[in-house]
Structures are given as structure tokens and as C-alpha cells.
Amino acid sequence: MNSLIDVSAHRDAVEIADGVYWVGALDPTLRTFDIILSTANGTTYNAFLVKGSEGVAVIDTVKEEFADEFFARLESQVEYSEIKVIVLNHLEPDHTGALPELMRRAPQARLYISRRATSMLKALLKAGEDLKYTTVATGDHVELGDRRLSFLHTPFLHWPDTQCTYLEQEGILFSGDIFGCHYCDKRLFNDLVGDFRFSFDYYYAHIMRPFKEHVLNALKLIEPLKLTQVAPTHGPILRERPRRYVTHYRELSSPALGHGIGDQEKTLIVFYISAYGNTARMAEAVNEGASGVAGVRVSLYDLQGGEVEPFVNLIEEADALLFGSPTINGDAVKPVWDLLSSLAVVNLQGKLGGAFGSYGWSGEAIRLVEDRMRGLKMNIPHPGIRVKLIPTEEELDECRSFGQRIAENLVGLGGEKAVLDFADL
């Protein structure tokens, strides 16, 4: 029977468990989502309906232009007057596009949102103080007579407002964007659709990866739950071995280097690029200085010998990053910027950074690279080293000392930090 599922052929709700329905929409022609994501076969906007003995809950809605499909599926199962609860797990417009109209059609329904979603809800609805809603967090729940929806506070996955909703009796987790992917398949369930692993991993890499710490916090709440299905807001509903996806999220969010680097050891990477070998010599000296500090594992890479993506993976798990760039026409060189502009998918906050390089006339690259690292929320403990043309032995000593001081900062040997002056930042 399931193999005949084709949700594109009708506008009815699709029962995913007893009294629980998918009322979402397919968007098969979408090729780019939110400017940054490629969507080879489109996406879905998943919304759900839960029928209880004393009322109905709607969990999330769809993008505005798909509202007709959403309402048609909703109407195939319930009257608007039966809707008692509207849960919004995440307020991005692709999930709240049909909300204003739903509220107009079901004015008696109470909205349930996370605490952080308040300002977004008001902005979305252009509403004032008379807007009625309930903010919820982990431990809160809403009853539908014989059924209970409980809430999990899972912020920053991938907005501050995100939460999950759990239907306790059935063990169904309505997970919002967590465990989602942009994959459009009219067969709807993970055991029936095509192989969507690439899309699942791609979605994680671009949406969840910068928030790994928050993913791990959310997993602490999710892993103990009985799970028969995970129903995300995009992509297939995960009813066949749902826990496999939870486990996969834990793997994706755990440090890959965990087995190779000791708990007490820190990693420092020196990236450089060099036109005449001068910045390369500085890089080697920096490497030498840093390598002398116990407890710091230092690696040296020439940017000309690698691709951006593997370097991004290295950077994600490193504790300190140093960049060596010559200055050409008043700027750092393109391979440096290519890497530094590819780091939005990883969290660099609090990592130590530094810059160095040889220059011919002006030497702006160092300051520009430092500013970029600050923009990435990194901490720059020492001003970078600029050398005019060929580094002298004294200047190479300075580079060694620079590497050593950064490495010492990493392992807490740097002594008390000097008080900085705002004007120097």
C-alpha cells in the first residue's frame, strides 16, 4: 500500500500514525533555497496535524505560496473550529507563510512558541500587545484530551527560536529543521523515497554545522526519547529506523579528531602562501617557535597546495589559526580570502588567530586578515608581524617568538593578558 503513496496526486492529508497527519506541500521546482543551498529536486514544507479527543493541533505551516495546498490538506481532515493549538517550532517564513491566514480561519486557536520566538512572531504578524500566545520551554506541554504534546527547548538549530515538539504516546518527534533536508519526493517517507543521504548531509553541513554545540545540547534531550518517527519540516519523514538519524547527527557533531588529539593537547595551524619564499620563511619560523611549546600540536600548510574544503574541516577543529600572506596591490592575496570567506559554515568563536607576511611597499595584508578574523569572532592576542621583503635573522627570531607566544596563550602559559586600548583594536 505504502509503495503507492504519491502525495503530488491529491490534496488530502496523509496519515502518518493514528490521528496524526502530514498536511505539508511539495516544491519540486525550487533549485536554490535561501540563496545559499542547492536543491537538486526541490524541497518540501512539512506541516502536521494531531487529532486529540479534545481538540486538534497544527504543528508548523508552509511557505506562503503553498498555503492553498496546506489548507486543502487540512480541510480534508478537520474543521477550522476544531483547531485548538498551533505550534510553531521555527518562525522562518517557509514555515510560517500560511500562519496569518490560518489564524484568521481558526481565531480560537492558541499559539505555542519558544520564548525566544516572541519578537520574531510580533514582527512576522506586525502585531501589537493584544496578540495572544503562550511561550513554552522544556518540560512544558499542552493537552489535547487523550494526547499530550510536550516541548523541547532546542535553540540555535538554526535560529535562536527553534524548538521541537514531541507527541508522547506515539513517540513522534516534530523536530522543526533538525533532521531535515531539502529533498522533494512524493513518496514522503524515508523507507520509500530515493537515496537522500547526500541531501541530509548537505543540509547538516550548511545549516546545522555552525551550531554543533547546540546540536549536542539538543541531542541530550532527544536521545532519551522513545522515537517511532522523526518528522522534520523539510524532506522525508523518518519512520524507518529514526534513531539512525539521531545517531548520525551525534557523529556529525562530535569532533572528528577526537581519537588523534589528546584531551589536554591543543592544535595550531599555520597557513601561508608566498610569492618569493619570504612569507614561507616567516611561516617556517612561526612554526618552529610554536612547535617548541609542549602540549601544542602545530601543522604548517601552503595554501597553494590544497583545496578550500579540507582546510575548512581542519580549521573547524583547530584551536589557533595563523595566516601568512604577502601584500599585493595593498591587499592579502586571493587564496587567503578564498579560505577566509568560506568559513561561515563553521564556528570560530574564541579561537586564537594571528597574521604575518612579507611585503614590498605597503603591507596592508596583515591588518586586513586580522580584521577578518575578528569579524569571525576570533581572538587576536598579538599584533601580526610585517617584514619588508627578505626577513633578516632578527626578524625570523621575531616570527619564532610570535609563534611561541600564540602557542603559550593556547596552553595558558601566556601570563596575564595585557590590558588593551580600544583605539588599538
Place this chain on the structure above:
Amino acid sequence: MAKAKITFEDIEQTVNVPAGTRVIEVSEKVGAGIIYGCREGDCGTCMMHVTEGWNNLTEPSVLEEKVLKENMAGRHDRLACQAQIIGDCKVKPA
């Protein structure tokens, strides 16, 4: 110009700033752990905890008070994008 010191406890960094500087301007430059969202006092993402020198930040505006309340802020929590430093203080991410 009057000066003040702000310490970001999470990175153990102290900065001398001209009085009136917003916390956001300094914390981003030194790489402190406060996270920013809208940067205009609306989203509550940049909530920070003031561990010392609570009175050395400008008073919260009515709008900031409202956002703090909505985000269940604690007694000495402020929005880093709004608070201006007028005397010595110590802060950390909330």
C-alpha cells in the same frame, strides 16, 4: 575624554574604552563570546551577564527592558548591543 575599563571574563581580556562605547563594539573586536543577532536591541540574542559594575552601564531603555523581560533575563543581564560603558565593569555571555 573619560575612560572606562571593561573586562570580558570568558576570555579574560580587559579593554580601556572611551566612556559611552557600546559593549558590542568592543566585544566583537576582542573576540569575546557574546553572540549577536539583530544588533539593534530586538532579538535578545546578545544577552550578557554583568558580574561587576552593574551601575557602570547606561540604564536600559524601555525597549531593552521589554526584550530582556521577553527573554527571561536575570537580574543583572543586559543586551550587549544596547548597553554603553560609562565606568568599570565585568561581563560574560549570559
